[in-house]
Amino acid sequence: MAIETLQNGRYRRMRLLGSGGMGEVHLMEDTRVNRQVAIKVLRAESDPYPDSDSSKDAARLFQREARAIAALEHSNILPLYDFGEEAIDGVIITYMVMPYCPDGSLVGWARQGRNNTPLTPQDVAQLIFQAAEALQYAHDHTVIHLDVKPSNFLLRSNQKNPNRPTLLLADFGIARSSTTTASSSRTIRGTPTSMAPEQWSSKPVAASDQYALAVMAYEMLTGRPPFVGSMEQLMFQHFTAPPAPPSKLNPKLSPAIDAVLLRALAKKPEERFPSISAFAAALEQAVSGASTSLTPLNLEPLRSDSGSFRATLKISQTEANTGTNRTITLPGGKRLTVTVPAGAQNGQVIHLQGLGEQLGNDGVLLLTVAVTQTENTHTSDSLSAAPTLFTAVDSGASPSDILSVVPTFEQPAVSPARVSQPSSNFSEHDLPTVASSATPPSVTNKQAQPAPPRRGGASLSRILLIIGLLVLLILAGSGLYFGMHLSGNQPTNPAALSNTQPTKTPTHAVTPTPTVTPTP
Numbered sequence: 001m002a003i004e005t006l007q008n009g010r011y012r013r014m015r016l017l018g019s020g021g022m023g024e025v026h027l028m029e030d031t032r033v034n035r036q037v038a039i040k041v042l043r044a045e046s047d048p049y050p051d052s053d054s055s056k057d058a059a060r061l062f063q064r065e066a067r068a069i070a071a072l073e074h075s076n077i078l079p080l081y082d083f084g085e086e087a088i089d090g091v092i093i094t095y096m097v098m099p100y101c102p103d104g105s106l107v108g109w110a111r112q113g114r115n116n117t118p119l120t121p122q123d124v125a126q127l128i129f130q131a132a133e134a135l136q137y138a139h140d141h142t143v144i145h146l147d148v149k150p151s152n153f154l155l156r157s158n159q160k161n162p163n164r165p166t167l168l169l170a171d172f173g174i175a176r177s178s179t180t181t182a183s184s185s186r187t188i189r190g191t192p193t194s195m196a197p198e199q200w201s202s203k204p205v206a207a208s209d210q211y212a213l214a215v216m217a218y219e220m221l222t223g224r225p226p227f228v229g230s231m232e233q234l235m236f237q238h239f240t241a242p243p244a245p246p247s248k249l250n251p252k253l254s255p256a257i258d259a260v261l262l263r264a265l266a267k268k269p270e271e272r273f274p275s276i277s278a279f280a281a282a283l284e285q286a287v288s289g290a291s292t293s294l295t296p297l298n299l300e301p302l303r304s305d306s307g308s309f310r311a312t313l314k315i316s317q318t319e320a321n322t323g324t325n326r327t328i329t330l331p332g333g334k335r336l337t338v339t340v341p342a343g344a345q346n347g348q349v350i351h352l353q354g355l356g357e358q359l360g361n362d363g364v365l366l367l368t369v370a371v372t373q374t375e376n377t378h379t380s381d382s383l384s385a386a387p388t389l390f391t392a393v394d395s396g397a398s399p400s401d402i403l404s405v406v407p408t409f410e411q412p413a414v415s416p417a418r419v420s421q422p423s424s425n426f427s428e429h430d431l432p433t434v435a436s437s438a439t440p441p442s443v444t445n446k447q448a449q450p451a452p453p454r455r456g457g458a459s460l461s462r463i464l465l466i467i468g469l470l471v472l473l474i475l476a477g478s479g480l481y482f483g484m485h486l487s488g489n490q491p492t493n494p495a496a497l498s499n500t501q502p503t504k505t506p507t508h509a510v511t512p513t514p515t516v517t518p519t520p
Contacts, residue, residue, distance in 0.1 A: 003041060006086055006095065011039060023062075027100060037081060038100040041093055059094065061173055066096050068143050068172040076134035078154055078170040101154040101168065109155050109165065110220060121257060123163050124220045125280075125287040131213055132280030134169040139206045139276065142178045146204055147171060148212035149191050150219070178206055192234045193225050197267050200235055207269035210276040214264035217283065221257070222249035226265060239267070245323075245342055255339045256286035259323030262342055271318045286325065289337070299365075308364040313338070313350070320344045320371045328367075338367065346371040 003026060004013050011028040014036070018025045023042040030037050042062045069080040082097035103109065106127070110119060119127075131153060138145060145152075156166040174189040188202050196211035198204055219225045226243035227234055243265050245258040260282045266272050273279040302308040315324060323342035338350065348369045355363035 003088065003093065006039065006093075007084070011037070011097070030097075036100045038098050040096045040098065042095070062094055062096075065172045065175065068138075068175045069096075069098075072138055072141060072143065074134055074137045076130050076167055076169055077137065078168040098170075099168075101156060103155040103157050103165065106150040106153040106155060106167065110150065119220050121221060121253065121287040124217055125284045126164055127167060127220070128213065128217050128283055129280045130167040131169065131216070132276045134167070135209050135213065136275060136277040138169075138175075139178070139209070143172070144176050144178050144204055144206055145169070145172060145209050146174050146176060146190055146199065146212075148209050148216060149194055150216055176204065192231045193227070195234075195238060196269070197239050198269055200238060205269050206276070207272045210264055210272050210279050211269075213276060214261050214279065218243070218246055218261055218265070221253060221261075222246050224249065242321075254286065254289075255323055255341055256289075256325045257283070258342055259319075259325060259339070260286045262321075262323060263318065266318060266321075302364075302366070308366070310366040310368065312370050313340070313367045314370045314372055315340060315344070317371055320346075320369070336365075340369065344369050344371070 005011060006028070010032055011030055014027045014029055016024060017027050017038060023040060026039050026041060028037055028039050029035070042058060066080060066083045069078070070083070073079070078098055078101075080096060080098060083095070085092060085094045087093070131148070135145060135148065152169065152171040154168040154170050156168060158165045188200060190199050191212075194212040194215040196204070196208040199208045199211075215225050227237040227241065229237065243262065245255075246261055247253040247255065247258050260279070263282075264272050264279045273282060299309040299311050302310055311328075313326060313328070315326075319340065321342065323344070324340050326338045326340065328336050328338055336352070336355070338352065340350070346369065350367040350369065352365040352367065353363065355365055
């Protein structure tokens with residue numbers, strides 16, 4: 001059924017702009033104010049089962065998109081004019097009224113008249129800055145877009161500078177609130193080319209939009225996204241494969257641009273820039289040749305009579321992996337931008353020559369890279385999950401089956417404090433349990449030993465016992481002497497000796513008593 005009018009003729013249909021999924025977009029005329037508008041329509045008849053869960057889910061997402069757009073008022077976000085429902089010939093039609101952008105989307109504009117030649121870094125940085133402004137505003141209002149890509153940025157032409165049109169962020173169809181993502185459904189939604197690993201795991205965060213925006217910038221600068229292939233291949237690459245530096249695809253790009261994009265494409269959200277606006281600012285600085293940070297250094301002269309110096313430059317493990325830019329302060333207050341390439345190793349020496357004006361004489365500076373181990377990445381954990389994915393792919397699983405494998409890549413959440421410090425409490429928690437379940441005899445014996453103060457009393461008892469034994473032996477010897485004398489020196493009767501032996505037994509029996517009794 002064709003939609004000709006809405007709201008009793010206020011909106012009159014002109015032509016179809018596009019269709020897909022559960023709805024269509026029509027170009028219509030608002031007869032009240034005499035302007036063209038784009039109306040996005042969700043029709044119940046597009047689903048063969050209007051009361052099915054999928055149809056209800058589509059209606060819920062459509063309403064959520066309308067609420068998200070209505071709550072955001074920003075110059076780089078496509079606004080919402082109107083929202084409503086209407087019954088036409090027994091069919092419920094839900095619609096959104098938005099501005100019509102005749103210049104189309106960023107996809108067509110970037111390719112139009114350029115023969116697929118990448119935009120200049122300056123043009124890309126300016127466009128990314130606009131996109132980040134819109135997304136940062138959404139993040140500040142707890143909205144995560146989750147479908148950042150060129151086709152979702154519409155254009156408004158800029159007459160003064162045609163190469164710098166105004167971007168309008170559109171299509172909040174799968175947007176989520178950052179306050180409810182933890183309790184949201186496990187459904188995975190997004191564009192596979194630009195989805196961050198955590199989005200594949202259905203755990204998106206605001207940094208997921210930064211990852212997708214970095215993919216968009218990468219594609220605009222090089223002519224292709226960082227990862228290509230089937231959905232299964234894309235998912236595996238997003239989880240495990242490091243993207244190639246953009247300069248390998250476009251040699252005109254500087255290492256500084258490589259460093260910024262690769263950091264924004266880090267696998268873990270916490271390793272990216274602290275915000276999407278910080279990413280855009282870093283990209284703009286890298287394009288303009290400015291540094292992303294200022295680093296004071298202690299310069300030590302190599303020789304007292306030369307202008308050669310050495311210093312240590314401390315960087316994080318993430319900066320070593322992705323590369324970074326640093327501005328160092330030279331003697332006299334002058335500053336110098338230093339580019340640390342991606343993949344820098346601890347102890348690597350960067351030679352800077354030709355600094356005669358800044359340093360004098362030789363003008364050589366040797367920077368030794370010191371990588372601080374303050375981060376604990378889980379690369380091995382991600383790689384160990386790879387066979388699970390390949391098993392699903394090799395077995396001929398369908399795309400929907402592959403998506404069910406994604407949670408196997410998820411890792412337990414670890415706070416930064418736990419990441420940077422060894423977990424000593426683990427062993428302390430487990431070992432006593434093992435010990436108490438099977439205590440070795442040696443442990444029991446140690447527990448039964450007398451306390452040190454009791455050992456002094458035991459030694460005195462032994463001394464008294466020895467003295468007593470000596471007295472008894474003297475008395476026994478005297479008795480034996482007098483017995484032999486009275487018997488006329490006859491041989492001693494063995495029974496007489498046996499009668500003297502029992503006197504020793506009680507003496508020995510008393511010995512352990514003060515030593516083995518534990519002190520309460």
